[in-house]
Amino acid sequence: MRAALFVTCVNDALYPRTGIAVVRLLERLGVEVDFPAAQSCCGQPQYNTGYRRESEPLLRRTAEAFAGYDHVVTPSGSCAAMIREQYPRIGRKAAEEGRGSTLAALADDLVPRVRELTEFLVDVLGVTDVGAYFPHTVTYHPSCHGLRSLGLGDRPRRLLAAVKGLELVELPGAAECCGFGGTFALKNPDVSAAMGADKIRAARATGAEVLCGADNSCLAHLDGTLRRAGEPLRTLHLAEILAATEEEPLR
Missing domain, CATH: 3.40.50 (Rossmann fold)
Structure with a gap:
């Protein structure tokens, strides 16, 4: 193919x-x-x-x-x-x-x-187990376009759940917007920052090591919030987790 x-x-x-x-x-x-x-x-x-x-x-x-x-x-x-x-x-x-x-x-x-x-x-392709290995605790944020416009549903979570070594923990209020929204973050920075802070608090409450998403625009917004707060939680695109294997771990 x-x-x-x-x-x-x-x-x-x-x-x-x-x-x-x-x-x-x-x-x-x-x-x-x-x-x-x-x-x-x-x-x-x-x-x-x-x-x-x-x-x-x-x-x-x-x-x-x-x-x-x-x-x-x-x-x-x-x-x-x-x-x-x-x-x-x-x-x-x-x-x-x-x-x-x-x-x-x-x-x-x-x-x-x-x-x-x-x-x-x-x-x-008809797969959920892609042969990935990622021995970390992960929580998943479903971005608005994927959740509401595309209707991705549980596809990302099914892929993550099949990753060897990965512990997937639920994100409280997962369906809530992170506040990025493209130009929304530029036009309404205070509201955007507050929404991002809410999302980070929810992610921290899970105890996860990694906040995963399928859209780097949202993750850029959340990563900036994390860095300013000095939080150890890191953001990572789902593709990078799925690409990692025992033979070729994430670098």
Whole structure:
């Protein structure tokens, strides 16, 4: 099986280890992974800030970059949700405004092929035990886009529960937003910081060593809160845990 990796801006710029982990994991499971160099931002920051027209060229670029792939895998629920929820709306709006149906056609072609990483592992590859080894206590934060927009459900937790050596503990108030919300954190910094602090208090109460998530944008927000508080709890993307094995532990 062949798949394309949509690594996303946050991972490319700040968390390259997550992209490396996804490739390592998928290749271990027999997937041939390509990385189309033409990919760039999906347009979520522009769209969420109200610049819909400015997001249109990014829809076009993303669709063209991933043309021809049966599967497009991303370790980010927010970017997957942008493509699957908003691209069709962008395309329809362009058509309604008399600017043709090209964007709608590109969106319709791309949307069914895009999968968040845990969806791809569980639904497409049909696996929950990926052969990982991570001897630590972990609690999982389900980011809003994954939980509400994509409906990931228990897929991430099922994957974590199958990791050898890992003890998974429940996060109180797991379904509550961490406060990042993309540009929400910029527009409402005080509220965002308070929500992040609430999430950290809940994570600390579990006694876990690692606060895991499937979206590094949320983890960046929470990690900043942890660092400012001098907390020993560390954040880690789920892909990095799943990529770790006894022979090749997490570095």
